[in-house]
Amino acid sequence: MSGESTELLAMYEQMAVIRRTEKAAYDLFLAGLVKGTTHLASGHEAVAVGASFALRPDDYVFATYRGHHHAIARGATPEACLAELMQKATGLCKGKGGSMHLTWAPGNMLGSYAIVGAHLPIAVGAAWSAHLRGTSQVAVAFFGDGATNIGAFHEALNLASIWKLPVIFVCENNFYMEYTAIGSVTAADHPAADRAPAYRIPAKIIDGNDVIVVRDTVAEAAARARAGEGPTVIEAETYRHYGHSRTDPAKYRPAEEVERWLKHDPIDVARARLEALGVTPETIKSIDERADAIVAAAIDAAKNAPAADVREALTDVWADGGSAWRT
């Protein structure tokens, strides 16, 4: 198999694992084993996986509350993600974060942020730090189309541009905020890309459901960033398969639109590309089965893991591990 087929197959596998993990999160929510809320990324897999394959392991990634795919793409296990959703001691954040705050510091996936747009300046700061330390690391902020109308987005783009920082702003444009179409509240056709030139930042609008396109676009932006040429905005068009959160049936989206996007499923796109490269259906099937097995085992392990340790409730506020406010 060619190098490209091998890499594409690896990306395909990761997307398949994410898809199954999200399905598990949905089912576990319905079964009452996941509480609170979830914002599933089914349909967005190619953005996370393509970007991750273009980045170095020491690059920084910042995601939103819709961030399970980014945690997994950076190396967090489905088991630790599901365990976190299920309030288990073995969860990524020991049960203190939940679905909206998945974080995997060993993969420099430095958090999922649930205040819309907040992490863009934080990613700019990580890029500033990389610049100051001379590490040639880049920072990537993934955010929704809705985030382009909040002040932090604009402050972040301006600062990144004037300081020429190695940061990549990746908008996962799924055309909706929670229940409102982005186009109906935005004075721009392309919510991220159209704003970038005002800050002298180059922008690209891409098919966010084609993992190869995402990988290559992010790779180019990362190369620019490492060469000291500053930030890039990438608007990756994609679509969520589930509703906004929990069990939202997403009735606000026209049926034809949903159908059109489901026909452009990122996993199908990758499969077609694999077949075009001569990868056999049997090989692809074996990958699908492996993904099934990985996620089935993750569900079992997460279910059987011990509940969050109550003693952890009062730890991790301060660097000394404690939470005391007084003497």
Place this chain on the structure above:
Amino acid sequence: MAETEIITYREAVAEGIAREMRRDPTVVCLGEDIAAAEGVFKTTVGLLKEFGPRRVWDTPISEQAIVGAAMGAAMTGMRPVAEIMFSDFFAVCWDYVANEIPKARYMTGGQVTVPLVLRTANGGGLGFGAQHSQAVENWALTIPGLKIVAPSTPADVIGLMAASIRSDDPVIFCEHKGLFASKGPKPPEGHVVELGKANIVREGSDVTIVALAATVPTALTAAERLAAEGVSAEVIDLRCLIPMDLTTVLTSVGKTSRLITVEENPHQGGWGATLVSVVVDEGFQLLDAPVKRVASENVPLPFADTLEEAVIPTVDKVVAAVKAVVNF
């Protein structure tokens, strides 16, 4: 014997930062007008000259980007010192102060550390009006995960700045505008004041007055006047709101049996309320009189000096409060 050098509170800010920048290359500064212009309050004088543009950064007027970038840098190996020009402007980047910086360590299960200092010019006394004069320490007091520092002397500015920058926890560092011109001895190199250790700045036996930042000199002047009238007041400079040194306060109240707090924030929601609640709980039997809090009125800070004086704690108000508890 060499005479002790005297410096202003304002100079102490730059001196405190510079000392830490010399010993730790990961300390960097950012903020509006802090580099070339050396700060609107001249609290960053000499930093750009000594450390250069890679350590001292002028920013646009983007409080969210300033504080957000400081956070991102702190999470990834730097020790940023960010300036918010006036503490009132925390309101435009409050998401970072309330939701991002203090929660990052906890909600990631301890995976990230955010060692940063947010410095700010805080408090009244300079006639800047309602949007540039508030004392906002108590805003931060409601948020688990922030250390809060408010020095009253140049030596403490330097010692607490050292501890704040070296802290692996995020610190809100309130520099009081009304104190910038005040003077005091310059502490020797290596001077560090541990966070969470209050300072008994005047010993006394009849009443404990707990003060912070600009209310410390107010309390000290009141104590002097009271001494002339035969009342012996102990004055505690709390120095930090978090960690709050209640050990020192309770020990003092054990001696004096009476307690007054002097707070620049409005009465409701002030730090004194938190402090007093612990004293009446754990030290109820120590008290011989009701506790009084001298705090600001429930109005935005007015511009005119006479009006401001009517609103914020003054020596007269402290003296009156002390007399009320002493004569109880």
